[in-house]
Amino acid sequence: MSNTCPECNAPLVFTPDGRVRLCERCGYKETIQKKRPSAAELARTITFARRYKTKSNDDTGRGNVSVHSLLGMGRSAAKAGDKDEAFYYLEWALRANPSDKQGAQIWVWLSQIYDQPEDKRICLEQAIARHPTNPLARRGLAILDGRLQAEEIVDPNKVKADTAVADQPRAISPEQFQCPRCAARMNYTPDGRSLACNFCGYTQSLDEPDSHIQSDYGIGGAEQDFIAALATARGHTQPVESRAFQCDGCGVEFVLGPETLSVTCPYCDSVYVTEAAETRQLHPPQALIPFNLDEDEARRAVYAWLKQHKVERARFSPFVGIYLPLWTFDIGGSLNWRGYVEENSGEDMFFGGQGQTQRRPVSGSKAIFYDDVLVPATKKLPRLLPKLLETFDYEQLVGYDGRYLADWPAERYQLTLADASLQARKQIIRQMRRNPDRLTSGQPVQNLTISSGDMLVESFKLLLVPVWIVHYKAEDKVYHALINGQTGEIIGTRPRNVLGRLMSWVKGD
DSSP states (O other): OOSBOTTTOOBEEEOTTSSEEEETTTOOEEEOOOOOOOHHHHHHHHHHHHHHTOOHHHHHTOOOOOHHHHHHHHHHHHHTTOHHHHHHHHHHHHHTOOOHHHHHHHHHHHHHHOOSHHHHHHHHHHHHHHOTTOHHHHHHHHHHTTSSOGGGBOOGGGOOTTTOOOSSOOOOOOOOOBOTTTOOBEEEOTTSSEEEETTTOOEEETTOGGGOOOOTTOOOSOOEEHHHHHTBGGGTSOOEEEEEEEOTTTOOEEEOOTTOOEEEOTTTOOEEEGGGOEEEEEOOOOEEOOOOOOHHHHHHHHHHHHHHTTOOSOEEOOOEEEEEEEEEEEEEEEEEEEEEEEEEOOTTGGGTOOOOEEEEEEEEEEEOOEEEEEEESOOSSTTTHHHHHTTSOGGGOEEOOGGGGSSOOEEOOSSOHHHHHHHHHHHHHHHHHHOHHHHHTTOOOEEEEEEOTTEEEEEEEEEEEEEEEEEEEETTEEEEEEEETTTOOEEEOOOOOHHHHHHHHHHTO
């Protein structure tokens, strides 16, 4: 490479950034084409520089520019499609000792510059190593792993939950629950495993391989990847068509089995014929707990419960069995906290005083993992339902099958996946506020502030749980009772005397 200008033979000098050679006499410019290192080579170089704290900035003569400015210039160049310009600024930003979160952002943008999948993967893994909860890095890996298709990604601010439908929506297949012997209607039995013929008594196990039907209501029982789901429309809308019916009295929607002819609203006791049922775009459930109690058993359980609590002359609404929707989330990551502790300086204790109290700021971080955080997907009975959900045995979950709705309606979820995940995060924060010692390792911290920015929702499930709902009137007031359709346990409201009301207030019931 010649060091003289090809126009006037004057010497060429480098510009301060080292990227261009310039002739000071005639203004000729020559851009230096530097081969871009692979992502693996770049990662090794940056790791070495961080480990030994080398002053790469000074070595290149690039000067002291803030990481924020370099990241902004690199991001702008990447959006404009100038990969060489973007790499120049992003590499410079990496060498300028960025914070972990800034470093993660830089590596995510570098993954957009490289073309080879192996280079993209290394960049995204570097981003997650610095900031494990970075959503763009995790989404990028989901695309590389095939768990998410790039064309499925949507802008949640532009999604309309009620109108976003597929170009060719799936029709509900007409699943027929007919007896193979006499062609009469078969109903789901309370044991959670069979269909029984009303006419000849023939039974068919749902566990038999030949009897399995791939239902349009759901697929499998495995947990779903949260990042992949939230990036697509199914995290914000209801992407599978199901037969649904809305109660005019209270506005609740129910998912109905194909053979359901009538339904009773469990909240307002309105009775409807389901001829007006429509198809709705619903998120398919992954699993459910089958009903194990029939109506007579539920009724006897409520009578015994009222007798135990000395409630007499109760008048009952119809007992309604229904599957209620429930989100569960696996949440990991870490919780960051800060506050202050009060300390005695001891300055005046030498003269018999008590010393002066001083405040010292403290902070910390705690790694967390919560398995199956429960979030009700219905907004009805908010005081009773969370308590009832704790009484189910979730080891008895089975993969969803449309035949489980042969005799029972299922309430459509009212809380979307995105909103439910926020509720799950709030639950964990509330638990930590009630038990701050778990967060601060027993240190008494004043003015405790908790940040959930590094909390990560890893996976989710949408479940259906069996519940009997009944309302009863006693002492001229209406009360509610929820019966666990699996175990028969009851959570409900009831009349209380003065002492009972006081104890209930103390317990927060």
